[in-house]
Amino acid sequence: MLINYLKYCYRQAVISLSRNRWLALVSASMIAVSLAILGGFLLAAVNANQAMQNIQSNLEIVVFLEEGAEISTLERKIEQLEGIVHCTFVDKHTGLQEFGRSLGDEALLAELAGEHNPLPDIFRVRAREGELVPLLAGQIEQFPGVEAVDYGRELVQTITGISRWLYWISVCISALLAVGAIFLVGTTIRLSVVIRQEEIGIMKYLGASDWFIRLPFLLEGLTIGWTGTLAAVVALGLAYYQFAALLLEKSPLFFLQPVTSPGMLAAIFGGLLLLGTAMGGLGSVFSIRRFLRV
Amino acid sequence: MPSLIDLFSVSKVYKSGGPPAISCVNLHVEQGEFIFLVGPSGAGKTTLIKLISREELPTSGRILFLNNDTAAYKPPELLRHRRLMGMVFQDFRLLKSKTIYENVALALEVTGRPPQEIKAKVPAVLARVGLAGKEEAFPSELSGGEQQRAGIARAIVRDPLLILADEPTGNVDPETARGLMELFEEINRGGTTVIIATHAWDLVERMKKRVIALDKGRIIKDERQGSFNHAH
Numbered sequence: 001m002l003i004n005y006l007k008y009c010y011r012q013a014v015i016s017l018s019r020n021r022w023l024a025l026v027s028a029s030m031i032a033v034s035l036a037i038l039g040g041f042l043l044a045a046v047n048a049n050q051a052m053q054n055i056q057s058n059l060e061i062v063v064f065l066e067e068g069a070e071i072s073t074l075e076r077k078i079e080q081l082e083g084i085v086h087c088t089f090v091d092k093h094t095g096l097q098e099f100g101r102s103l104g105d106e107a108l109l110a111e112l113a114g115e116h117n118p119l120p121d122i123f124r125v126r127a128r129e130g131e132l133v134p135l136l137a138g139q140i141e142q143f144p145g146v147e148a149v150d151y152g153r154e155l156v157q158t159i160t161g162i163s164r165w166l167y168w169i170s171v172c173i174s175a176l177l178a179v180g181a182i183f184l185v186g187t188t189i190r191l192s193v194v195i196r197q198e199e200i201g202i203m204k205y206l207g208a209s210d211w212f213i214r215l216p217f218l219l220e221g222l223t224i225g226w227t228g229t230l231a232a233v234v235a236l237g238l239a240y241y242q243f244a245a246l247l248l249e250k251s252p253l254f255f256l257q258p259v260t261s262p263g264m265l266a267a268i269f270g271g272l273l274l275l276g277t278a279m280g281g282l283g284s285v286f287s288i289r290r291f292l293r294v
Numbered sequence: 295m296p297s298l299i300d301l302f303s304v305s306k307v308y309k310s311g312g313p314p315a316i317s318c319v320n321l322h323v324e325q326g327e328f329i330f331l332v333g334p335s336g337a338g339k340t341t342l343i344k345l346i347s348r349e350e351l352p353t354s355g356r357i358l359f360l361n362n363d364t365a366a367y368k369p370p371e372l373l374r375h376r377r378l379m380g381m382v383f384q385d386f387r388l389l390k391s392k393t394i395y396e397n398v399a400l401a402l403e404v405t406g407r408p409p410q411e412i413k414a415k416v417p418a419v420l421a422r423v424g425l426a427g428k429e430e431a432f433p434s435e436l437s438g439g440e441q442q443r444a445g446i447a448r449a450i451v452r453d454p455l456l457i458l459a460d461e462p463t464g465n466v467d468p469e470t471a472r473g474l475m476e477l478f479e480e481i482n483r484g485g486t487t488v489i490i491a492t493h494a495w496d497l498v499e500r501m502k503k504r505v506i507a508l509d510k511g512r513i514i515k516d517e518r519q520g521s522f523n524h525a526h
Contacts, residue, residue: 004403004406004407004408004409005406008403198387198389199389201387202387202389202400203400203404204376205347205376205381205387206376206377206400206401206404206448207373207374207375207376207404207405208404209369209373209404210369212404
């Protein structure tokens, strides 16, 4: 009985969709556009996040030491911190040589050598994960004998800020588009309800249950949502595939590597499919509640 | 015969302060009866049919259907109530976009009957009402009488206990009307209770069935083997 009922509902939904195919197409396109934009921003956000992690994991914490600091004690304390993978001591003379080589100025190097060396002794510290860098830097800074630490705080903050902005812009634009799409699906369903008003009345006389009357409309909305989202996911997937392939091949910067984790991409695309289908369903429910009196 | 419908002091007022469409009506209908509701326009015939079909609720009084108070129905009971009766309308109310077969099949589809049963029952009931071979026709391709026969087929395809018909011959010529009444009579002989609201006085006169005459919402005459003339 349930299967017969579902078959009937599905048939009615298909008939109704073919009758209102242009409006249904516009609604599905609206959902497709809004979800393609949301999906695009989401992909941009996860890629920006990955880029930030790449940068952070390559960041070095430079620990500047006070004059007379106990090197071996400090080195042991730093190495005992959770998340440290590497800690190298660079004395002020080696540091000056490195500095001189980077400048390529032998005269300046000779002038600053010996007692006039202004550079302090340093540790170069690497963390296991980029995310740990700010925390570890903060802990090391508290150790006695440490004058200052540096790890490119400003760069990390800038990328974090951009990431956050991207996220909120995508949420706002997508929310606006989603409301428009839900409204359009609602209008499509409302039109279906109006067209089928007589049929609904007759079905009531014939003893059709409320859900027997409502379900075809709900299926119609879900189909619109699902179709629109599927189009968006396919288009976005193809575009991202091209983009990722290009970036993997010709990335100009070490940290610009695309997210290719199947789990992450499946979560984004699967989530979009669910969201779009739910938007279609929500539009129908809204119209059914408002315009379908059974 | 067991009781099918009982009305106890039933009144219906549509507009507060306005005249009652039905006023203090008492009525007892047994299973298997054939009843004509007669009376001038505005007498309350259609309201009475709507109250029995539970499309409307009474303003006061009680309506029992198979000894159940129709006002106290929960949704599943209301569905069962509607599925126990078949409705026939003056304007046929067939869906123009569906074939005659699909129109009749809809009555079975809404109750979730299996396709095999629908395929077997619909042609049989169309043959019974004289529409064999018209399965694939659309309502607009049929005469008024044929459309009403399709409406009757839809009403009886579920073997209901009761047929409620509101002016079923109002849109057809006298010859066709006679044929439709014979069809109702044949359905009634099978045990189905039939209640028909009509202005077709000549048919009422000829058929010698129970006649309930209404005027200004009140029953003014209730006669076994009555006639339209007596009612006026």
